[in-house]
Amino acid sequence: MNNSPLISVVVPVYNVEKYLHQCVDSLLNQTFRDIEIILVDDGATDSSPTICDEYAKLDNRVIVIHQKNGGLSDARNSGNDVARGKYLTYLDADDWFNINTCELVYAVAEKKQLDLVMWQMIKEYEDKTIIVDGSFGKDIFFEGEDIKKLHRRVAGPVADEMQKPQLIDSFLSAWGKLYRLDIIKDNDLKFVDTKIIGSEDILFNFQYFGLISNAFYLHKHLIHYRKDNLTSLTKTHGSTLFPRFLNLFSYLENEIKEKNFSKNYLKALNNRVCISMMNIGLSEVSPRNKKSSWDKIKALNSYLSEPRYSKSYQTLSLKHFPFHWKVFYLFCKLQFGIGVFWMLKGMRLFVK
Secondary structure (H helix, E strand, C coil), X not given: CCCCCCEEEEEEEXXXXXXXXXXXXXXXXXXXXXXXXEEEEECCCCCHHHHHHHHHHHCCCEEEEEECCCCHHHHHHHXXXXXXXXXXXXXXXXXXXXXXXXXXXXXHHHHHCCCEEEEEEEEXXXXXXXXXXXXXXXXXXXXXHHHHHHHHHHHXXXXXXXHCHHHCCCCCCCCCEEEEHHHHHHCCCCCCCHHHHCCHHHHHHHHHHCCCCXXXXXEEEEEEEECCCCCCHHHCCHHHHHHHHHXXXXXXXXXXXXXXXXXXXXXXXXXXXXXXXXXHHHHHCCCCCCXXXXXXXXXXXXXXXXXXXXXXXXXXCCCXXXXXXXXXXXXXXXXXXXXXXXXXXXXCCCCC
C-alpha cells in the first residue's frame, strides 16, 4: 500500500462482536485494495477490541484506535483525525459493503473529479432483504444551481419534494457516501453528538454540502444496512428524541443565518420541523415505550403545542402531500393528539 491510501474507511466499533467479522471482512476483501481501515474501539466491553487487534495483526491496512466511550460522533471524529486517504467513507460496524463498493465509487469520483459520491443501501432484516431506492431513482450529477438546490434540500424539503416525507432523509446518512478528506480537514468539520442534536449526520452533511462544487448520486445498492440490531433512532423514546431535534433545528438555523443562505433555506427548515413529528411520534408510540396510551397522547399534544412546532405548522402547506399524509399533518396542525396517535399506530405496521 502507498504511504497515503486512496480511501480511508472509518468504522466506529462498540459491542458488535456478533457482526464485526462480516463488516471488516467485507472491507479486507474489496476488489479495490488501496484503502486503510480505521477501527475505532469506542470503549467496547465485549470481545470487539480483541477482534480489532487481531485484524490489525493480520493486515497492515487495519488501524485500531482504542478510546473511552464517547459515542458515535466522537468515534467518527477520532477516525477522521488519523485518516490519510484522498477520500473518506464511513461504515457502521454492524453493516457491510459489497465486495466492489470501493472500486466503483472511487472510479466515479476520479472520472468526474467529484467532491462527493452518494449511493444507495439494502436493508437487511433477520428474515428478509429490502432494496431501497430512496429519494433518487437514477444516476444524477449535481453542479452549479443543482448543487445549491441539493444543499438546501438538506435543510428541508419544499414543493413537490414533500410528496414522500418518509424519504426526506434517505440520502443524508454519513455512510453511503465518499467524501473528500481535505474538505473535511481544511474546514475542521466535526460530528456533533447525537445525544445533543438527535441526528449528527444531517448537520454534518449540511455543513459539508455547503462547501462543495459538485456531487454524484450513483444509483447502485452497495451497502447493507442491518435493521435487526435494536439500537436504531426510531427505537428510542420520543421524549428524549424531541429536545434533541429542537437542538438540531437551532444548529441548522444558526448555520443558515451565519452563512447568509437564502430565506428559502428557512422555509425548508420550517418544513423539516413539521415533518419530523413522524419520527418523533413513531418513537413515542413504540412498544418499547411502556407509558400508557393516554400518556403517549398527552406527550404528543405537548410536542405539537411546543412554540417552535406550533409556529411552524401555522405556515405548513399541505397541498403537495398525498392524501394520507395530508390527514396526518392536518391533525398535527390542529394539535389533535388522539388522531396523530392512531395514525402513528397504523404507520408502525408499514414504516420500516
